[in-house]
Amino acid sequence: MxxxxxxxxxxxxxxxxxxxxxxxxxxxxxxxxxxxxxxxxxxxxxxxxxxxxxxxxxxxxxxxxxxxxxxxxxxxxxxxxxxxxxxxxxxxxxxxxxxxxxxxxxxxxxxxxxxxxxxxxxxxxxxxxxxxxxxxxxxxxxxxxxxxxxxxxxxxxxxxxxxxxxxxxxxxxxxxxxxxxxxxxxxxxxxxxxxxxxxxxxxxxxxxxxxxxxxxxxxxxxxxxxxxxxxxxxxxxxxxxxxxxxxxxxxxxxxxKTLAVRLAKSSANAMKIAQYLNTHPKVTEAYYPGLDSHPDHETALKIMQNGFGSMISFEIDGGIEKVGVLFKELQQIRYAPSLGDVNTTITHPAKTSHRGISQSERTLQGIQDGLIRLSVGIENVSDIITDIECALRKI
Ligand SMILES: Cc1ncc(COP(=O)(O)O)c(C=O)c1O
Structure with missing residues (x-):
């Protein structure tokens, strides 16, 4: 029994x-x-x-x-x-x-x-x-x-x-x-x-x-x-x-069945990528609850376990035009309107997940047209950062 x-x-x-x-x-x-x-x-x-x-x-x-x-x-x-x-x-x-x-x-x-x-x-x-x-x-x-x-x-x-x-x-x-x-x-x-x-x-x-x-x-x-x-x-x-x-x-x-091993790796990757984006000169804002600068970092410390998740959002200088260039320049990370997969994907909330609500509502929520959302996967973190770095250099 x-x-x-x-x-x-x-x-x-x-x-x-x-x-x-x-x-x-x-x-x-x-x-x-x-x-x-x-x-x-x-x-x-x-x-x-x-x-x-x-x-x-x-x-x-x-x-x-x-x-x-x-x-x-x-x-x-x-x-x-x-x-x-x-x-x-x-x-x-x-x-x-x-x-x-x-x-x-x-x-x-x-x-x-x-x-x-x-x-x-x-x-x-x-x-x-x-x-x-x-x-x-x-x-x-x-x-x-x-x-x-x-x-x-x-x-x-x-x-x-x-x-x-x-x-x-x-x-x-x-x-x-x-x-x-x-x-x-x-x-x-x-x-x-x-x-x-x-x-x-x-x-x-x-x-x-x-x-x-x-x-x-x-x-x-x-x-x-x-x-x-x-x-x-x-x-x-x-x-x-x-x-x-x-x-x-x-x-x-x-x-x-592999949730725990996947997320242990992807959230550890996400922490490193968030730190990298947070200090990048072309990134104007990086949002990740594991960063001290995140407005809810203290709450995250209280509520989250096993790390701070695999999602990162960020804004770059130059708004939506530069977002389009960035997406084109990425060699490995695909623009895909979903998240949570073993492979890293990137998306644009204003054009995808939040396109059904008005621009004024998006603004109220803090979702700018230049906002990018990254779902970090389980690849080697250096390969993810290299892809982002090369693309950021081109914008
Ligand atoms: C937070 C959240 N809840 C619910 C949904 C809807 O899920 P589904 O696409 O499986 O219908 C989504 C889709 O992106 C989501 O991001």
């Missing part, structure tokens, strides 16, 4: 993901490539559909491979349960639908992935919700906005793209006082660097497309939290059809 009581480190948990599946004796969970599961008798239908009998019946409502992935991320985050979804946006949508039917007042960070902001603004009038947006790191603004009528609070633990680190314990206290649900998107930090549930968050969302899967070959999302909440999120996933396909779940699970 397997003993479940020993506390494990995240590298151990990650490497052993997927071994907990019951009912088969494989080391790696099989891909249940089946949209439907036969039912033995008509009499048991009610119990199966109502979840009383835990059998699978239709993959939009649950699939064994996809469930293994959801449960695996739950184990990395220290949560009771997890639900896999077809993308980070699918996971966000399903979670927000539950949050928005639980009450009418939501408070959200204004610094979110662009499409998350658009989603909140699109859903609110349809579902009769009122959303207040506040600066993610302005604890006083959270305090002012959150009241007894607030039902949910939503923020990113490390914001896209300026890598701000909100004070999770303080905001969690406010959530507790107002009895609201504290929902966080932990995509940028991943459970390797931030464990939001330890700081009082209730629900954690990931775009598993990024660091969790890590190889740029799968689009996936996941939500973890209490059994009760996850069961409600799963029913929304089924309702709107944002379930994760079994093969994608299998890929995401395989990627997640």
């Amino acid at each position: 397997r003993k479940k009581t020993q506390k494990k480190f995240i590298d151990t948990l990650a490497a052993r993901l997927g071994q907990t599946t019951q009912g088969h004796r494989t080391m790696v969970p099989p891909i249940y490539q089946s949209s439907v599961f036969p039912i033995d008798t008509l009499e048991e239908t009610d119990d199966i559909f109502e979840g009383i009998k835990g059998d699978y019946f239709y993959s939009r409502d649950g699939n064994p491979t996809s469930d293994v992935f959801g449960e695996s991320v739950a184990s990395l985050e220290g949560a009771e349960a997890g639900a896999a979804s077809s993308s980070g946006m699918g996971a966000t949508l399903a979670t927000l639908l539950v949050a928005m039917e639980s009450g009418t007042h939501l408070v959200a960070a204004r610094n979110l992935y662009g499409k998350a902001t658009v989603l909140l603004k699109s859903l609110a009038p349809v579902l009769g919700n009122n959303i207040e947006f506040v600066e993610a790191t302005d604890t006083k603004a959270w305090e002012k906005a959150i009241s007894k009528s607030t039902s949910a609070i939503f923020l990113e633990t490390e914001t896209n793209p300026l890598l701000r680190i909100p004070d999770l314990p303080k905001i969690a206290d406010l959530a507790k006082q107002s009895a609201s649900t504290f929902i966080v998107d932990n995509t940028f930090a991943s459970p390797f660097h931030i464990s939001p549930l330890n700081f009082g968050a209730d629900m954690v969302i990931h775009s598993a497309t990024k660091f969790l899967s890590g190889h740029g070959d799968v689009t996936a999302g996941v939500v973890v939290g209490s059994r009760d909440w996850i069961s409600r999120v799963k029913s929304k996933i089924s309702l709107v059809g944002v379930n994760l396909a079994p093969f994608e779940a299998w890929l995401a699970l395989r990627g997640s």
